Amino acid sequence: MTDQDKILAEVTQSEYKYGFFSDIETDIIDIGLNEDVVRTIWEKKKEPDFMLEFRLDAFRKWQKMKMPDWAYLKVPPIDFQSISYYAAPKKKPQYESLDEVDPELLETFNKLGIPLEEQKHLAGVAVDAVIDSVSVKTTFKEVLAEQGIIFCSFSDALQEHPDLVRKYLGQSVPVADNFFAALNSAVFSDGSFCYIPEGVKCPMELSTYFRINSANTGQFERTLIVADNDSYVSYLEGCTAPMRDENQLHAAVVEIIALDRAEVKYSTVQNWYPGDKNGKGGIYNFVTKRGVCRGVSSKISWTQVETGSAITWKYPSCILLGDNSVGEFNSVAVTNNHQQADTGSKMIHIGKNTKSTIISKGISAGKSDNSYRGLVKVLPGATNSRNFSQCDSLLLNDTCGAHTFPYIEVGNKSSIVEHEATTSKIGEDQIFYCNQRGIDTEKAIGMIVNGYAKEVLNKLPMEFAVEAQKLLQISLEGSVG
Amino acid sequence: MLTIKDLYVSVEGTEILKGINLEVKPGEIHAIMGPNGSGKSTLANVIAGKEEYEVTHGSITYMGEDLLEQSPEDRAKAGLFLSFQYPVEIPGVPMVNFLKTAVNEHRKHRGEKELTAGEFLKFMREKMEMVDLHAQLTNRSVNEGFSGGEKKKNEIFQMALLEPKLAILDETDSGLDIDALKTVAHGVNALRTPENATIVVTHYQRLLDYIIPDYVHVLYQGKIVKSAGKELALQLEEKGYDWIKQENGN
Numbered sequence: 001m002t003d004q005d006k007i008l009a010e011v012t013q014s015e016y017k018y019g020f021f022s023d024i025e026t027d028i029i030d031i032g033l034n035e036d037v038v039r040t041i042w043e044k045k046k047e048p049d050f051m052l053e054f055r056l057d058a059f060r061k062w063q064k065m066k067m068p069d070w071a072y073l074k075v076p077p078i079d080f081q082s083i084s085y086y087a088a089p090k091k092k093p094q095y096e097s098l099d100e101v102d103p104e105l106l107e108t109f110n111k112l113g114i115p116l117e118e119q120k121h122l123a124g125v126a127v128d129a130v131i132d133s134v135s136v137k138t139t140f141k142e143v144l145a146e147q148g149i150i151f152c153s154f155s156d157a158l159q160e161h162p163d164l165v166r167k168y169l170g171q172s173v174p175v176a177d178n179f180f181a182a183l184n185s186a187v188f189s190d191g192s193f194c195y196i197p198e199g200v201k202c203p204m205e206l207s208t209y210f211r212i213n214s215a216n217t218g219q220f221e222r223t224l225i226v227a228d229n230d231s232y233v234s235y236l237e238g239c240t241a242p243m244r245d246e247n248q249l250h251a252a253v254v255e256i257i258a259l260d261r262a263e264v265k266y267s268t269v270q271n272w273y274p275g276d277k278n279g280k281g282g283i284y285n286f287v288t289k290r291g292v293c294r295g296v297s298s299k300i301s302w303t304q305v306e307t308g309s310a311i312t313w314k315y316p317s318c319i320l321l322g323d324n325s326v327g328e329f330n331s332v333a334v335t336n337n338h339q340q341a342d343t344g345s346k347m348i349h350i351g352k353n354t355k356s357t358i359i360s361k362g363i364s365a366g367k368s369d370n371s372y373r374g375l376v377k378v379l380p381g382a383t384n385s386r387n388f389s390q391c392d393s394l395l396l397n398d399t400c401g402a403h404t405f406p407y408i409e410v411g412n413k414s415s416i417v418e419h420e421a422t423t424s425k426i427g428e429d430q431i432f433y434c435n436q437r438g439i440d441t442e443k444a445i446g447m448i449v450n451g452y453a454k455e456v457l458n459k460l461p462m463e464f465a466v467e468a469q470k471l472l473q474i475s476l477e478g479s480v481g
Numbered sequence: 482m483l484t485i486k487d488l489y490v491s492v493e494g495t496e497i498l499k500g501i502n503l504e505v506k507p508g509e510i511h512a513i514m515g516p517n518g519s520g521k522s523t524l525a526n527v528i529a530g531k532e533e534y535e536v537t538h539g540s541i542t543y544m545g546e547d548l549l550e551q552s553p554e555d556r557a558k559a560g561l562f563l564s565f566q567y568p569v570e571i572p573g574v575p576m577v578n579f580l581k582t583a584v585n586e587h588r589k590h591r592g593e594k595e596l597t598a599g600e601f602l603k604f605m606r607e608k609m610e611m612v613d614l615h616a617q618l619t620n621r622s623v624n625e626g627f628s629g630g631e632k633k634k635n636e637i638f639q640m641a642l643l644e645p646k647l648a649i650l651d652e653t654d655s656g657l658d659i660d661a662l663k664t665v666a667h668g669v670n671a672l673r674t675p676e677n678a679t680i681v682v683t684h685y686q687r688l689l690d691y692i693i694p695d696y697v698h699v700l701y702q703g704k705i706v707k708s709a710g711k712e713l714a715l716q717l718e719e720k721g722y723d724w725i726k727q728e729n730g731n
Contacts, residue, residue, distance in 0.1 A: 428532070433569040433623075435553035436529050436562075437583035437639065438590070447582065451573025451622065 031084045035059060038186050041086050045155055045189070048162045058175035058185030065179045071313055071342035072371040072403055075284070078249060085187040085220070144202070149233075150195040151206055154222050157193030164195055168226050172255035172290045172319070180251040180286040180313075184220045188253070191222035196231035196262070205461050207236040221252040227262035229295060234265040236464055248273075250309075251286045260295030260322070265303070267460050269468050272308035277366075279338025282310025289316035293325030293351075301328035302345070303459045305468040307475040310339060315373065317346035320354035320382070327356040332453040332468075334475045335368030335400070344374040344391075344405075349382035349415070358389040361453045364400035365476055371403040376419075380411040387416075393423040394452050396445070396476065446473040482507050482678055483528075483548075483647055488539035490520075490527050497523045499703035501539070505647065508675040512689055512714060513682045515700035516722040521682045522566055524700070525651040528680075529563040530556050543647070558590040560646030560677075564636040564653050571623035576635075579623045580605065584642055608641040612668040629656040637668040644672070649680045654688035666691030686718040701725050 038059045042052045067078070144151050150161060157165050175185040196202050227233055237254075250272065256264050266289075275282025285308075291300035302316035318327025329345035347356035356376065364370040376387045393402035404421050426448060434444035450457065450469050457465050483505040490498040497520045505511055515521050527534045528541065530553035541548040544559060551559070571579065584604070585595040596604060609616065612634045624632055633653055640648055650669065654662055669679065669692050681692055689697075689711065697713040698705045701722075706729055707713065717724070 427569065429569045430571050432531055432553060433565065433571070434579075434583075436557050436565075437579070437643065438554050438557040438586040439579075439582055440552075440554045440586075443582065443586075447574050447579065448571055451571055454573040 032081045033059075033083070033085055033187065037085055041187055041189065044086065045158070047155075047158050048166075050162075050166050051158060054170065054175065055186050058182045059187075061176035062179065062182035062186055065176070065182055067179050068313075071373070072369065072405070073311055073313060073340045073342050075311055078284070080183070083249060086189050144204075147200050147203070148197040149200060149202055150193065152193055154188070154191040154193050154224070157224075161193070161195070164226070165193065165224065168224060168255070168257055170255075171257055172292045173253050173288050177290075178288060181253050181288040184222060184251050184253045184288070188220040188222040191224075191252070193223075194225040194233065194235065196227045196233045198228040199230045200228075201231065202233040205234045205236050207238070219248070219250050219252070221250075223252070223254040225254075225256045225264055225266070227256075227258045227264045227298075229260040229262060231259075232263045234267070234461060236267045236269075236461060238269040238271075238464065238467070248282075249284050249286070252288070254287070254289040254316075256291030256300055258291065258293050258295060258298035258300050258325075261297045262295060263299040263301075264291065265301050266291070266316075267464055268302075268304040268306075269460075269464055269471060270304065270306045270308055270312075271471055273310075274308045274337065274339050275310040277337045279310070279367075282339070283308065284311045285309035285314065286311075287314040289314065290319065290346075291317070291327070292319045293322050293327060293354075295325070296322040296351070297324040297326075298322050299326040299328075301326075301330070301459070303328075303330040303456065304332070304343075305453075305457070305460070305464075305471065306331065306333040306341060306343060307471045309341070312339075312341040312343055314341075314343045315346055317348070318356060319348045319350065320356060320385075321350045322354075323351040324353045325351055326354070329356075329358045329360070330456040330459045331359070332361045332363065332456045332472070333370055333372075334363045334472060335365070335370040336475055337366040337368060339366070339368040339370075341369070342371040342373055344372045346375040347377070347387055348375075349378040349385040349387070352381070352383050352385070354382055354385045356385075356387045358387070358391070359456055360389075360391045361456055362391070362393040362402050363396070363449055363453070363472075363476065364393065364402050365396040367399045369401040369403070371405060373405040373407075375407040376409070376417055377407075378410045378412065378415045378417065383412050383414045385412075385415040387418065389417075389419045391419070391421045392452070393421075394449070395423065395425045445476060449476055482544060483680075484540075484542040485528075486540045486542075488524075488527070488541065489537045490523055491535045491537050492523065492533060496537070497534075497703055498527070501700075501703075501705060503698065503705065505678050505680065507646075507678055509696065510673075510679045510681065510692060510694045512692075512694035512697045512711075513680060513700055513705075514684065514686075514697060514714065514717060516726075517684065519700045520703045521684075521700050522651055525563060525566075525649045525680070525682050528556075528649060529553060529561065554586070557643075558587055560644075562640050562643055562645030562648045564633075564640060564648065564650040566652040566655065568624045568627075568632040568636055570625045572625055574623050576619040576621055576623050577602070577605070580619070580639065580642055583639070587643055605642065608638060611641050611671055612638045613664050614638050630658065630661040633657055633665055634661065634668075637665050641668060641672055644677075646677050647680070648672075648677070649682065651682045652684065653681070654683055654685060662688060663691060686714045689714045699725055701729060 038055045042055055173181050176182050194206060225235060258264050272283035272285055293300055300318050306312055316329055320327050327347050333341050333343050335341045345358050358374055360372045362370040362372055372391045378385050391404050395402055402423055406419055408417055410417050430448055431441055431444045449472055457468055460468055485501050485503040488498055488501040513521055536549055581601045588595055614634050653665060694711050697709055697711060699707040
C-alpha cells in the first residue's frame with residue numbers, strides 16, 4: 001500500500017462522528033400502511049377535516065404508483081408494509097424553560113454541538129428542534145410573532161392557521177407529484193410551517209434541526225414556507241442522525257411559495273448517517289423540494305451541502321411562474337464509501353425574463369457513485385429567459401464514479417441556456433505541493449476540496465458555512481487513492 | 482547537512498539516476514547543472530520525497546537522519562524546501578490561508594505557538610517586501626492566474642516565510658526576465674545564513690551570476706561527471722554541454 005492508500009484507509013474507516021443513539025420514550029403505532037393507518041395518524045394529530053381528504057387522496061394515488069427507477073441508483077427493495085408510520089414522544093411536552101426538557105435530549109444536542117441554550121443566544125437563530133416527528137421545543141416564536149411571522153411546527157399550524165395551510169399546501173408539490181411525495185402527503189407526521197407577511201423582512205435566520213431517532217421509523221417531514229409580497233426570509237435546515245444498523249427511509253417534502261417580489265433563501269446541510277464503510281445501514285433519503293416563484297420578480301434559492309445518507313434522491317427545483325422571477329440552485333454533494341447520490345435541480349421557466357442558475361459540485365470518494373441530474377425547461381411563453389448551469393465533478397480516486405445527466409428544453413428563440421461541465425481528479429501534484437510545504441495529506445485534501453466547493457459554501461449563511469466546511473473535512477479528508 | 486551516497490533512482494522502470502554522490506554542508510551553495518533530461522529535476526524531487534520516484538539503491542542522510550524514511554511533509558517541517566519548477570495551482574484556496582497553514586504546521590513542529598490571522602498577516606507583509614511580490618497576489622487562489630514570473634517569486638516568498646535549512650531551487654530561473662531573475666536572486670541571497678544551504682538546479686549559467694555557488698556539479702546521464710568551483714559554470718557557458726558529452730564519450 002502506498003502512503004496515500006494507507007491514509008485513505010484510515011480516514012475512510014473512521015466511524016461516523018455523530019453516530020449515537022439517545023433513548024427517548026416514544027409512542028409508535030404498528031407497522032404497515034393502509035387507509036386505517038392514514039386515518040389513525042389524522043386522528044392522533046387531531047387535524048382539521050380537509051387534511052383527511054388530502055391524506056386519503058394522496059394514499060389512494062400512491063397505491064397506484066410505482067417507485068421511480070430512472071435514477072442512477074441501486075436501491076434495495078423497500079417493504080413499505082414493514083415500516084411504522086408514526087412515532088411521537090409519548091407526551092407532547094410543553095416547556096417553559098430548558099430545565100424541564102428531557103436531559104437526554106439536551107445531551108443529544110450537546111453531542112451534535114447545537115446546544116439549544118447557546119442557539120437561543122446566538123446571533124438571531126430561532127430553533128424549531130424536531131426529534132422524530134413532533135416538535136419538542138420552539139424558540140423565538142414570540143419575537144417573530146411581533147412581526148406577524150408565523151414559524152411553528154406543522155401540527156401547530158394546522159391547529160392555529162388551518163386556512164393558511166389549506167390555501168398553500170400541495171401548491172408546489174401536488175399530492176401525486178411523485179411516489180415519495182404522495183407517500184409523504186399521506187402519512188407525514190410533522191414538520192415546519194413558516195409564513196412571512198407582506199412587506200416583512202424576517203430579522204433572523206430561521207432554522208430547524210431534523211433528527212431521526214426511532215428504530216424502524218420512517219420519517220416523513222413536511223415543510224411549507226410562504227413568503228407574501230415584498231417579504232424576505234432565510235431558512236436553514238440542518239440534520240444529522242444517530243448511527244443505525246437498519247436502513248431508514250426518509251421521504252420529506254419541502255414546499256416554498258414566493259409571491260410578488262418576495263425572496264426565500266433555503267439552505268441545507270445534510271448529514272444523515274451514510275452507512276458504515278461496507279455500505280451497511282444508512283439513511284435512504286428520497287426528498288421532494290420545490291419552490292414556486294408565483295409572484296413577479298420573486299426569487300427562490302436553494303443551497304445544499306449533502307454529505308450523508310446511503311442513498312440520496314433529491315432535486316430541489318424552482319418553477320419560475322412570475323415574470324422576471326429568479327431561481328438558484330447551489331449544491332455540494334459528497335459521496336464516500338458505498339454512498340449513492342442522484343441529485344440536481346429542475347428549473348422550469350414559465351414567466352417572461354426569468355433567470356436561473358445551477359451550480360453543482362460533486363465530490364466522489366471511496367466506491368461511491370455521484371450523479372448530477374438536471375432539467376432546464378424554457379416554455380415558449382418564457383421569452384428572454386436565461387439559464388446558466390455549471391456542473392463540476394471531482395474524483396478522489398479510481399474506484400468512485402461521477403455522472404452528469406443534463407436535460408435541456410428551450411421553447412423559444414429569445415432565451416439563452418448555457419451548460420458547462422467538468423470532471424477532474426484531485427491532483428497528486430496539488431497534494432505533493434501542500435506536503436512539501438509541511439501540510440499533511442489529510443489537511444491538504446480538506447483544503448483542496450473546500451477550495452473546489454467554495455463557490456457554493458460562500459452562499460451559505462456564516463454559521464452554516466463553518467459547519468459545512470467541517471463536515472467536508474470529516475467526510476473526505478485523506479480519501480485519495 | 483545532506484549526504485547522498487551512491488543513489489540510484491527509477492521512474493516507472495526507467496533508471497534516471499545512476500550513482501549520485503553529493504555532500505552539502507551548512508552555509509554552502511551548490512549548483513547542479515546539466516543538459517535537459519540528465520536527471521536534475523529527478524534529483525530535486527527525490528530529495529523532496531515525491532512518490533513516483535523509486536530509490537533502488539543508495540541513501541540520503543539529512544541532518545543525521547535517514548531522509549528516505551520520512552514523509553514529504555516531515556521533510557518539509559525538518560527544514561527542507563523545494564522551489565518547484567512548475568508551481569501547482571490550487572483553485573479556490575486563498576494563498577494567504579495556504580501560507581498560514583504551512584507556516585503554522587512548521588511552528589507546531591518546532592513547538593512554537595501557532596500564529597493568529599493578525600500575527601500572520603504582519604509576518605507575511607515583512608517577507609513580501611523581500612521578493613517584491615504584489616500584495617493582491619496573496620488574496621488570489623494558490624498560484625492561480627499568476628504569471629510565470631509571479632509564480633517563481635511566489636516560491637521564493639514561501640521560502641522566506643518557511644525559513645528552510647536546505648532549499649532546493651528547481652529551474653527557478655526558467656521563464657524569468659532579467660528583472661525578475663535579479664529579484665529572485667536577491668531574495669535567495671538575503672535569506673542566506675551560515676547555517677543554511679542551497680542547491681540551485683539550473684540549465685543555464687545566468688542565474689549563477691547573481692547567486693554565486695561554492696560548488697558546481699555537472700549532471701549527465703544520471704551521474705555527476707564533473708565537480709568544481711564556480712568557474713566551471715563559466716566554462717560550461719563558453720563551451721556548451723557538448724564539451725561534457727564529448728568528454729564522456731558521446
